[in-house]
Amino acid sequence: MTCKKKLGRNQKDTNADMINLVDNVNRDDDLKYNRRAFLKTAVGTSVALGVATIPFSVKAMLGVEKDYERVEIAKLTDLPEGDSVVFNYPTEKDPAILVHTVNGDLKAYNSACTHLMCPVFYEKEQDVLLCPCHAGYFDVNSGHPTAGPPQRELPLIEIEVDNGIVYAVGRQYRHG
Amino acid sequence: MGKKTCWAIIIATIVINVVMLQWTVEAFLGRDYEILLTYNVISLVSAGIALFAYLQWRKVEYKKQ
CATH class of the missing domain: 2.102.10.10 (Rieske [2Fe-2S] iron-sulphur domain)
Incomplete structure (x- = not known):
């Protein structure tokens, strides 16, 4: 005789063996958005911000104003x-x-x-x-x-x- | 250099580079070209430090036990 309190094997939140293995439906996100990925993005951001200052210097060096007209x-x-x-x-x-x-x-x-x-x-x-x-x-x-x-x-x-x-x-x- | 130190350095370089970019734009619009170049150099050095810290972190993080 089966225990009525026990959930069926394939029902949600069951504790039956070998069922919870598929609980991690977000495993793709876990692989993409983790601590290591965060740090790599942070480094990329820092470098991008640093490089973003270069065009201003280039334009400043090129853009010497010429003589003005009357x-x-x-x-x-x-x-x-x-x-x-x-x-x-x-x-x-x-x-x-x-x-x-x-x-x-x-x-x-x-x-x-x-x-x-x-x-x-x-x-x-x-x-x-x-x-x-x-x-x-x-x-x-x-x-x-x-x-x-x-x-x-x-x-x-x-x-x-x-x-x-x-x-x-x-x-x-x-x-x- | 430990992993936490690398994290701290990288976060600090982001803060520095955000401020430097803001000041660079201000200097450019105000035609302060000399100070603009200073900000530019600081920003690039900061980016280089971030890259160096990342390489150090990667060496420690992926080291085989």
Whole structure:
């Protein structure tokens, strides 16, 4: 007579001999995702991160900036104090802003915020450059960040005024 | 060098390389090319150390008893 409490040989969770041998249905994963595989992946990650810095150095060595062209930005008569005008310099892909400050100074910077590249605007009331995306503030006289997430200054566009016309003649990345 | 030491070294190199990559990108965008090269060298040395630690670990791990 068989014990009724004992599970049938082929039923789930049985303790019958030679049945639990097939319990490890995840054995393929155990072979793939183990301690040794983890360490090998970690080494691969570390090496990949190290190698990922190389293209920046290569591009930095190749990308020495050439001489800048002299480009007309605006006529002074079209730019009253407290006003600004946007332009592109040195290429069409580099947006920039020329500001005639409330103090009468002319300042020009590349207008892509150094945080996440949103365009900055001139705030006449506060006499600052403002990036509205994450409330980044830049000093209009130096281009350096004064508040918010940006950590670097805006690239300075060197300007010249000739016969009432403002020209862009160069650019400085780190200044002041 | 023991297995645990190798593990510690490899994890440490990952941390270093993540930070170096971040700083490299920052230096590149800010046109700080001299410091960029320094970060680059540190990162590559760190990757080399990770590889060396892995080879040491493999030697110990797969050694026949």
